[in-house]
Amino acid sequence: MITWIAGLIVLLIKMALVLGVLLFLAAYLVWAERKLLGRLQVRLGPNRAGIFGLLQPIADSIKMLCKEDIVPEAADKIIFLLAPAVVATTALLMFAVVPFGPEITLMGKQVPLVISDINVGLLFVFAMASLGVYGMALGGWASNSKFALLGGIRGAAQMISYELALGLSLVPVVMLAQSFSLVDIVNAQADYPFIIVQPIAFVIFVISSMAESKRIPFDLPEAENELGAGFHTEYSGMRFGLFFIGEYVHMQVFGALIAVFFLGGWRGPFLPPPVWLLIKIIIAALVMIWIRGTLPRLRYDQLMEMGWKILIPASLINIIITGAVILI
Amino acid sequence: MMTEIFESVKALGEGFAATFKHLLRKPITEEYPEYKRPLPERSRARIVLTCDPDGKERCVACYLCSSVCPVSCISMQSAENTDGRRYAKWFRINLGRCIYCGLCEEACPTSAIQLTPDFENSRLDILNLVFEKQDLLVDNCGKDRAYNFYKHAGIKTDSFDKGTRDFETEPVNVKSNLP
Ligand code: SF4
Ligand code: SF4
Numbered sequence: 001m002i003t004w005i006a007g008l009i010v011l012l013i014k015m016a017l018v019l020g021v022l023l024f025l026a027a028y029l030v031w032a033e034r035k036l037l038g039r040l041q042v043r044l045g046p047n048r049a050g051i052f053g054l055l056q057p058i059a060d061s062i063k064m065l066c067k068e069d070i071v072p073e074a075a076d077k078i079i080f081l082l083a084p085a086v087v088a089t090t091a092l093l094m095f096a097v098v099p100f101g102p103e104i105t106l107m108g109k110q111v112p113l114v115i116s117d118i119n120v121g122l123l124f125v126f127a128m129a130s131l132g133v134y135g136m137a138l139g140g141w142a143s144n145s146k147f148a149l150l151g152g153i154r155g156a157a158q159m160i161s162y163e164l165a166l167g168l169s170l171v172p173v174v175m176l177a178q179s180f181s182l183v184d185i186v187n188a189q190a191d192y193p194f195i196i197v198q199p200i201a202f203v204i205f206v207i208s209s210m211a212e213s214k215r216i217p218f219d220l221p222e223a224e225n226e227l228g229a230g231f232h233t234e235y236s237g238m239r240f241g242l243f244f245i246g247e248y249v250h251m252q253v254f255g256a257l258i259a260v261f262f263l264g265g266w267r268g269p270f271l272p273p274p275v276w277l278l279i280k281i282i283i284a285a286l287v288m289i290w291i292r293g294t295l296p297r298l299r300y301d302q303l304m305e306m307g308w309k310i311l312i313p314a315s316l317i318n319i320i321i322t323g324a325v326i327l328i
Numbered sequence: 329m330m331t332e333i334f335e336s337v338k339a340l341g342e343g344f345a346a347t348f349k350h351l352l353r354k355p356i357t358e359e360y361p362e363y364k365r366p367l368p369e370r371s372r373a374r375i376v377l378t379c380d381p382d383g384k385e386r387c388v389a390c391y392l393c394s395s396v397c398p399v400s401c402i403s404m405q406s407a408e409n410t411d412g413r414r415y416a417k418w419f420r421i422n423l424g425r426c427i428y429c430g431l432c433e434e435a436c437p438t439s440a441i442q443l444t445p446d447f448e449n450s451r452l453d454i455l456n457l458v459f460e461k462q463d464l465l466v467d468n469c470g471k472d473r474a475y476n477f478y479k480h481a482g483i484k485t486d487s488f489d490k491g492t493r494d495f496e497t498e499p500v501n502v503k504s505n506l507p
Contacts, residue, residue, distance in 0.1 A: 044359070290347065
């Protein structure tokens with residue numbers, strides 16, 4: 001009983017820590033993104049709230065909390081209200097299986113530095129990723145607005161172009177690690193990170209995970225110049241904020257997944273493991289911001305063509321080659 | 329096929345290099361409240377009523393600006409002075425409606441109404457954007473430093489009679505047909 005309670009407390013502490021860090025980082029990723037995009041465009045970015053605009057996330061959240069929360073008259077109320085939560089929750093939940101360090105010994109007990117090491121962790125990640133798109137499509141549909149609906153539909157279309165490539169690109173990783181558990185995948189990279197042997201899978205995974213988190217150049221569901229704000233056109237206040245947080249948590253989660261699958265997860269010399277994971281996440285996020293500052297948005301058909309004609313065949317070929325190499 | 333892939337990768341690389349180079353450049357942002365860029369003299373913002381070089385009101389209350397204004401935000405009441413000069417008894421511009429098109433300035437025969445580069449005119453209460461004559465009047469000539477309408481108009485005032493100015497000829501007696 002005592003050990004059970006102690007375990008529960010440790011789990012709660014871990015969850016609170018991860019949640020806190022994720023949300024804090026999401027807020028400051030927004031700041032970093034605005035700052036960096038500003039610099040990429042030879043301007044300053046936010047610089048009014050606090051030094052270097054460091055209080056900007058706080059100002060933004062106060063503003064969003066104080067804004068009126070409008071629910072359109074003709075919207076499907078319940079689904080409309082729930083959709084943002086689905087997006088934000090699934091994004092947060094995905095982090096539950098990401099290991100952020102090796103087992104540590106705490107007061108004579110082994111504490112694994114992962115919230116939950118389930119043996120089908122990878123499948124869990126995919127399930128949550130697709131559910132996130134579900135929340136977006138529902139939000140677009142429930143708004144009962146044509147722009148939002150189109151955004152939601154585009155989101156769904158994007159999902160069927162990318163989910164497959166995303167999954168297939170990781171098959172070689174699973175073949176190499178012989179496990180679906182993210183903990184085992186990180187452990188399998190003790191000697192070398194998988195990016196060295198799987199560069200193609202890495203590229204495919206990065207592209208499809210950017211599409212998955214609806215980052216520019218794949219932000220079709222919220223294309224502002226043709227759809228208003230896309231699936232969240234009708235959302236206001238903190239409900240919009242949840243979509244927004246969801247996107248930035250997604251960014252971090254995919255940064256973490258890129259690290260776990262290809263960059264050796266928390267492995268790295270000198271620094272403590274969680275710091276290494278954090279560094280890798282931040283680097284991935286910065287690269288994503290750089291990509292956002294460079295590439296224009298893809299067209300609907302270009303996106304599907306790229307997904308179906310390039311990424312999926314490429315990942316299939318990659319699987320065959322990896323399989324052949326492993327067999328030999 | 330290979331060249332195609334090579335070309336597209338090269339193009340992508342160039343794009344990323346271009347944005348990365350900008351990252352290292354100094355931002356060209358002008359921070360507004362700290363630094364106020366001197367605007368060109370002809371930029372169009374707050375409207376003023378200017379005076380002629382003698383320091384007298386230029387506006388002759390001819391209603392031309394009012395009638396040309398596309399949003400009808402100018403109104404006034406004309407009156408006549410004892411010295412024969414017309415003036416505006418009251419003159420009102422609703423700057424909340426003004427679109428700063430500058431048509432009033434174009435239409436004005438006396439160079440009285442002018443748009444200035446002073447754009448910092450937001451008010452907390454929208455009614456404060458209704459400018460009365462005393463808010464509009466300034467004691468200088470604005471952009472047009474020399475023009476004095478009454479020196480050219482051929483109108484009788486205290487200072488000049490008709491045809492007395494050196495570029496004028498004597499007025500013709502229209503009631504007679506003698507040359
Ligand atoms: S600038 Fe244009 S809109 Fe404004 S008062 Fe003059 S004519 Fe009217
Ligand atoms: S057009 Fe000029 S002179 Fe005529 S009423 Fe307007 S400001 Fe006065």
